[in-house]
Structures are given as C-alpha cells and as structure tokens.
Amino acid sequence: MRWWCGLFALVLVWIGYALSPYVAxxxxxxxxxxxxxRAVADRVNFRTLRLSISRQAVAAGLDAVAARRDLSPRERQMLTDAVTGLTEPVVTALLMPETLVALLRGSWPRQLDGEQPEGEAADPVRTGGLSGRTLPQLLKLAGTAEMRGFRTVIFGYPPDAPEENRFRLRLRLRGWTWRVTELELPAELRERISRQLLRAQRRTETRRVR
Incomplete structure (x- = not known):
C-alpha cells in the first residue's frame, strides 16, 4: 500500500511539474x-533578459550600418564598440517594467519613439501580443512550446503569426519559479531598433561636427 501511495505522489509531482510552465x-x-x-517584473530575470535584448540590439545596429558599406575587421570591431554604447539607453528603456509590459503585449513602446525626423511618421503599433486570457488562446500558446531539457521552455507568440513575426519567449525554472530569461524580437522590431540607433549615430556625428 505504501508503495502505491509513493507512486501516486510521484505521479502527482510529475503532473504538477509538467503543467507548471503553462500555469506560469x-x-x-x-x-x-x-x-x-510589478507582477510582470516579479516574473523576469532582468540580468539575462538585458543580455538577450542587448545582443539583438547590437546585431541590428551592426547590420544596418554594414549594409551601407563594406567593413574591415578593425572597422567592424570599432563599430561594435560604438553601437554597444548607443544601445545602452534603448535597452535600459525597454527593460523598464512599464515599457516591458508594452513589449510583451506585442507593441513598440511609444515613449521610446522620441522626436521623429521631419517627414518621418512613427510606425504603427503592433497588435496580437502575449495573450492567454481564454482557454483557446492559452491552448494555442501552449502549442508553440519547445522544451529544452527539464528547466527551459520557449513559447512563440502571437501563435497565429508567421515565424518571422513572432516573439520567442524563453522561461527558465529556478527554484520553484519560472522566469523570463530571454525575449527574441521579431524582425519588425529589430528593424525599428536599428533605425533608432542610426538616428542616434547621426545625432552624435552632428554634435561632433559642431
């Protein structure tokens, strides 16, 4: 009888573990x-998320500049250092709890747009972010799950969007809590970051000339 009770308890623990990332x-x-x-912030590992967003921002900035001209290895390293400095304010702003909520909703935070260059309008806000309010929505999100071992799971959203237009949200289990550790941005938002960095670079160059 004890053996069966132990087995039953083990099954319950396993079911609880299997369901836990979806509950999170x-x-x-x-x-x-x-x-x-505040509740969103409690579910985020900001150290690893900063590394994830910073890496994508630097890559987006490098691609935007490198597309305009060929770069030698030395020039690329110098550009990497410069772009890394330019990304810090953008990444810091994106990781403020309020702006992070907007990002998880699938929208670019409007407060990050700042002043647009003359003749350039702000891009429309995306729709269809992280949403699991109803059972069908939650099941669609659950259907995108990719388990990576026993402690990591990745979800793609919006689940109906093409792969290139999806966010990829990585949750990792630490202790008894699943937390956001990475957020891979869709191509549209990486492009927006690259445009912001190019504008920041132009402003920096203009101040140097003056």
Missing part, C-alpha cells in the same frame, strides 16, 4: 493583459 505562462499573460508592471 498564463499568470504572466494575465499580468501583461492587466498592465500589472
């Missing part, structure tokens, strides 16, 4: 939907 995803999506920045 639901709670995160609810916090995003209601705009609860």
């Amino acid at each position: 995803l639901y709670r995160l999506s609810e916090a995003v939907r209601t705009g609860d920045a």
